[in-house]
Amino acid sequence: MWVSKPIYESLPYFYLLVGLVSLGLSMYLNYWYMPTICFVVGFASLVAGLVVLLKRRDHRRTDRRVGQRQDY
Numbered sequence: 001m002w003v004s005k006p007i008y009e010s011l012p013y014f015y016l017l018v019g020l021v022s023l024g025l026s027m028y029l030n031y032w033y034m035p036t037i038c039f040v041v042g043f044a045s046l047v048a049g050l051v052v053l054l055k056r057r058d059h060r061r062t063d064r065r066v067g068q069r070q071d072y
Contacts, residue, residue, distance in 0.1 A: 015049030
């Protein structure tokens with residue numbers, strides 16, 4: 001699946017935002033299993049957002065280094 005660059009670049013921040021909102025909702029909702037569901041979704045979204053951000057950062061750093069390497 002191909003998405004445009006602005007959408008692709010903003011996805012980790014969207015995951016982090018969804019995670020924070022879900023964690024916030026888990027403190028205020030008090031119906032059925034909603035606090036637990038919101039907590040799990042929020043935690044998973046935060047972890048996914050951080051993983052994607054860190055993976056992209058590491059890949060871009062190593063990709064930049066490969067381009068600068070000189071072969072003798």
